[in-house]
């Protein structure tokens with residue numbers, strides 16, 4: 001685990017320049033990540049879930065291998081599935097990566113697949129933004145910016161305001 005976390009510091013510095021302040025979408029090759037967001041957390045809560053959409057426009061199946069956040073945000077980030085067993089929702093870590101088939105997308109949503117932050121260092125507050133690293137099998141690494149907000153708004157279409 002330590003060896004995985006080490007490169008993050010350098011990576012974060014580099015990616016800070018490529019973070020777009022205009023659109024909230026991020027891409028590497030044929031992979032696009034749309035609107036990463038998380039809900040605000042209560043002070044006593046040490047976990048949080050991050051949601052986003054991953055689009056794979058390539059000809060081959062892509063695999064999300066792992067996710068990371070800076071140690072200043074949380075101790076660990078994991079990919080989780082939610083399974084329902086006899087009306088009980090149970091979260092399971094995805095160890096072998098998450099497949100995104102060719103020309104397809106995966107939506108991480110409340111009650112479904114999500115990225116779990118464990119050992120939060122501070123509560124997530126509305127308006128906060130923090131980096132999240134996604135590591136893909138073919139497309140390499142993408143650092144996205146997670147926005148802390150009450151709920152997601154549909155991107156793109158609402159970013160254009162008419163001028164009177």
Ligand SMILES: [Cu+2]
Pocket residue numbers: 049080091092114115116
């Ligand atoms: Cu979870």
